[in-house]
Amino acid sequence: MAASDVSDLVRPWNLGTPTEVTRPDRGTNNLVWLVQVAGDTFVLRVHRNAGLEQIALEHVLLAELGRRELSFAVPAPIPAHDGRTVVPTNLGPASLYRRLPGDHPPRDTAGLMLTGQALGELDAALADVDAELAPIDWRRALNAIHPAVPDLDELAADLDRELSSSAETTWFERQVRDIDARVREWRTKLPTQVIHCDFGPSNLLVENGTVTGVLDFELAGLDLRAFDLAAALGQSTDELATEQVEAFRAGYDRFITLSAAEGAALPDLVAQRALGSVIWRAGRWRQGLSTVAEVADRLTSAYRLAHCGL
Incomplete structure (x- = not known):
């Protein structure tokens, strides 16, 4: 897209x-540009997975977190001239933020300790956020992960x-038939709260050596607290090394102490999250927004991850 179009x-x-207008070297779900104006750098995001109402709720959650005494920043959406923080465009809903300083941490010991510590601090803060501020309720079956994938047997056949x-x-065909039952049981026993749901070094x-910002709250919603750790471990480690x-965990445990039951649930939560990732990408494939090769990559990663021990 030309700079004039971004203008x-x-x-x-x-x-x-x-x-100056540039594209960051990451992100597969949304359209993102770095926009420089008069010496300031802004992040322009055109959302491809959420509508105006969900994004507005995300912005309410971000505003709530912005009032907390966190050691790092979260994105602060900038109001447009009419006061709205999300604006409809011909490409999809758009929002604008000032760019936060810093780079993504490495996956070495120090970087992962910082990553875990940031998630622990964030989850501790989110525990005090009213559940009504959750933009999404993720306490759903796998066949409700993506609207384009209502029938998991059909997807397995595809x-x-x-x-x-x-x-x-x-493995996919077998797991989608029973993982929901196991996770549904865990949801009757374990603490639920607002969670980030997509946490890792890339966000x-x-x-x-200091965490300056946590990004991408687009998937934030209500679910088991332990799901945030399960998702983060899957995205932050090399197949749960x-x-x-x-x-x-050394960083995370500085803020959050999981119960024994939460620890026991982690393998099932990792597997459910991995399956959900495949289903989400498959939904985008059916919508023409991803390739079947990308679905295959997610499936391979999910299979390997689910066969690693925690």
Whole structure:
């Protein structure tokens, strides 16, 4: 997209004419640009997975977190000239933020300890947030993860056909039939709260050894507290490598002490999250927003992750 087109997208914010427009080297769900205007850098996001109402609720949650005494920043949506923080465009709902300082941390021991510590601090703060502020209620079955995938048996058959029958497709077909029952049981026993739901080094900013920002609250919603840790371990480690998990947990445990039951639930939660990731990508594939190769990559990663021990 040309810089002039991005200038049209940011016009509702009366920023002036951008002097430079670039795309960050990450992100597969939304359209994101870094926009420089008069020496300031802004992040323009065009949302592809959420509507105006959900994004507005996300912004309410961000405002609530912005009032907490966190050691790091969270994105603060900038109101457009009419006061709205999310604006409809021909590409989808758009929102604008000032760029937060920092870079993504490495997956070494120090970086993972910082990542785990940031999640622990965030989850401790989110525990005090009213559940009514959750933009999404994730306490749902896998067939409600993505609107384009209501029938998991049908998806399993599609994957078996498109990707050729394999250990991965067989595992997917079997797991989607019983993981919901196990997770449903855990949801009757374990603490529920608002969680980030997509936490990992790619959504964290660090500068000079200090966490400066936590990003991407688009999937934040209501679910088991332990799901945040399960999702983060899957995204932050190399297939749950023991040393990496230990480093992450050392940071997380500074703020959150999981119960024995939550610890026992983690393998099921990791598996459910991995399956959900495949289903989400498959839904985007059916919508023409992802390729079948991307679905295959998610399936392979999910299969390997679910077969690692915690």
